[in-house]
Amino acid sequence: MRKEVLVTGGAGFIGANFIQYLLDHTSYHIMNIDSLTHSANPEALIEFSRSPFYRFFQVDLRNQDQLNEIFDRQYDAIIHFAALTDVNEKKHSSIDFYDVNVMGTLNLLEKVRQGYARKFVYVSTGKVYGGLEDIERPSKEDAVIQPNNRYVESKVSGEMIVRSFINAFQVPAIITRCSNNYGPYQQKEKLIPTAILNALDDKPIPVYGDGQHVRDWVFVKDHCRAIHTVLEHGKFGEVYNISGGRERSTLNVVKLILDYMNKSHHLIRHVADREEGGRRYALNWEKVNFTLGWKPETSFYNGLIETIEWYTSKQLQQT
Incomplete structure (x- = not known):
């Protein structure tokens, strides 16, 4: 049987590229849910709709009624990209970030705990480690967490909820943290x-x-390949840095x-x-390389x- 996966935020930059990757390289059935904020890519949704393996629903993760309609079946996996980002941070209150990025994550984890998904991948950000000095080595997964804006704080809070569900309910979840992405479908403000x-x-x-x-850049298609690798082979409860080393x-x-x-x-x-x-x-990506065999394949210049x-x-x- 074909795997059925739920992608949240699949109209956004990385989410849209990930769906395109799945359509190109797998036979998954894909359910894409997105609230269609300013960062959505309507053009991508039109392109995806041509595939018989793809469905889309406009869903707000904070709306339980909408979520109940989507969770009428068990998914093989949820890949959770959806988040209010830092593109226009000053336009949003702290409540906005926590309402979307924390409560939305909590609502999804409750569905996983109830048995509606066999696996949960939380896509976080490498900015949770905070900034580095010029002489410091790239951050490893066990580095101290030092968020320095409200968006990153909300992503860290989401991570903590994921960890609590892993520990308390043995939820089969994995966390990824990525460096700066670039590529097709990115918001024009970037x-x-x-x-x-x-x-x-x-x-x-x-x-x-x-x-x-200075930023450590990863081509979005390399990032998507890494997430797919983690989805297929990652170990529950682990954190994986994904970086381009560029x-x-x-x-x-x-x-x-x-x-x-x-x-x-x-x-x-x-x-x-x-x-x-x-x-x-900058992120150290040795763990995902040594344990899962992933490495960035696109040079910065070729990706650019x-x-x-x-x-x-x-x-x-x-x-």
Whole structure:
């Protein structure tokens, strides 16, 4: 029998790419639920709907009646991407983050505890470790948790609930933490899409502060392959870092984009820095490599080229 999986937040950036990965590489039956916020990708939903193995329902994870309609069967697995993110953090109250990211997770775990799913994968963020100094090694799974904004705090709280259900009810759950993703379907407000789209129109590209904030980048398709690996072979109760091992400064990323697009560096505009905290984030991905055999396969530059070409193609289609 085909596996039936429930993907939450499958209209978002990483969730949409994960569904595309499953459609391309597996025969899973996929149930996608999403509340369709500003970060949703309607175009992806249209593309997915062509598959006979795919279904979509608009669901708010805080709404028990809507959840009860979806949980009319047992799923082989739930892959939980859905979250209110930090894209426009100042527009939301702390209650918003906890209401969606914590209570939504709790409601799903209750369904797992009741036997509606055989496995639960909670997709968290590497930012739970906080920032690193230049000389520090990338964070391992046992590093101290040091969230530095409300979004990350809410993701940590979600992790703690997952752990409590593992310990109290033996819920078959796994936690993943990823570094910065890039690739198709990412929100336009993020660094790489903004740089590409502004460069296409010869508009200034805002770079925060001195542009020396360093992030560890992973191509979203590599991330999706890692989640699938964890889903199939990961050990219940474990945490797995997923990273590209590609540390780059903001300024370096923007210059690479401009160089490939044959655009002038004069488009770069330094703007006031954000109060986000953390000049550098980086994850150690040895555990998922040694125990499950996963490793990033896409070089940063090749992934960046694919991303540039994707956004360029979409932009041309709209003109």
